[in-house]
Amino acid sequence: MSVQQQRADSAKDEGEKDICYVALGSNLGDSEAYLNKAITALRSSPLINQLNVSPFYQSKPHGPQDQPDYLNAVVRFITTYQAKPLLDFLQSIENDNQRTRKGVVRWGARTLDLDLLFYGDAVINTKRLTVPHPRICERAFVLLPLNDLRADLQVDLKKSASITIKSCIDALPKSALKDISLYHG
Ligand code: A4P
Numbered sequence: 001m002s003v004q005q006q007r008a009d010s011a012k013d014e015g016e017k018d019i020c021y022v023a024l025g026s027n028l029g030d031s032e033a034y035l036n037k038a039i040t041a042l043r044s045s046p047l048i049n050q051l052n053v054s055p056f057y058q059s060k061p062h063g064p065q066d067q068p069d070y071l072n073a074v075v076r077f078i079t080t081y082q083a084k085p086l087l088d089f090l091q092s093i094e095n096d097n098q099r100t101r102k103g104v105v106r107w108g109a110r111t112l113d114l115d116l117l118f119y120g121d122a123v124i125n126t127k128r129l130t131v132p133h134p135r136i137c138e139r140a141f142v143l144l145p146l147n148d149l150r151a152d153l154q155v156d157l158k159k160s161a162s163i164t165i166k167s168c169i170d171a172l173p174k175s176a177l178k179d180i181s182l183y184h185g
């Protein structure tokens with residue numbers, strides 16, 4: 001472990017905080033209830049604070065089309081979780097909400113999906129975790145709720161340059177915006 005990494009780790013031990021963004025998605029069962037249960041579980045963690053929730057959006061499936069429409073949202077919070085334990089926590093919330101993984105189609109229907117979009121300004125490329133999430137900029141169902149929380153968020157989504165969430169939205173094909181709308185319950 002590098003000295004820099006050790007410093008970063010010990011800073012975490014002393015309670016350094018990071019702002020995280022997590023995307024929520026559901027298209028099986030009572031999706032509104034699944035999203036709300038996930039938000040409640042995140043809020044109930046003593047390691048997560050100041051959680052804000054975007055509006056909910058309904059969106060046509062990205063990927064296989066023979067599945068129900070999705071309900072999507074993004075949450076923003078401050079945490080003292082390190083990234084890998086945070087992923088473990090997100091996956092435990094998915095599992096507590098009837099998420100099954102065995103033999104499922106890629107991008108197929110699910111009761112609850114929690115994707116870590118950003119963990120502060122960390123760039124993580126391990127077997128289990130890629131952060132920033134690699135498909136943010138092509139997905140209206142992530143970009144619109146992210147934009148509601150913070151339009152000026154600027155990140156190295158592409159290696160070449162930092163780009164804003166707003167500029168990613170502007171670059172989406174018009175058809176992508178037709179497939180998503182605000183959810184009114
Ligand atoms: N993993 C790596 N990086 C991350 C990260 N940043 N956050 C690994 C979360 N997980 C990450 O994920 C597979 C593995 O990715 C995990 O074991 C973890 O170690 P998964 O949740 O088991 O499977 P998945 O979600 O089906 O995989 P994938 O490829 O991430 O799917 P996506 O990209 O999440 O797409 N259409 C609409 N309209 N709305 C949606 O929400 N969602 C999907 C799923 C497809 N179409 C959709 C939607």
Ligand code: MG
Nearest residue numbers: 113114115116
């Ligand atoms: Mg996922």
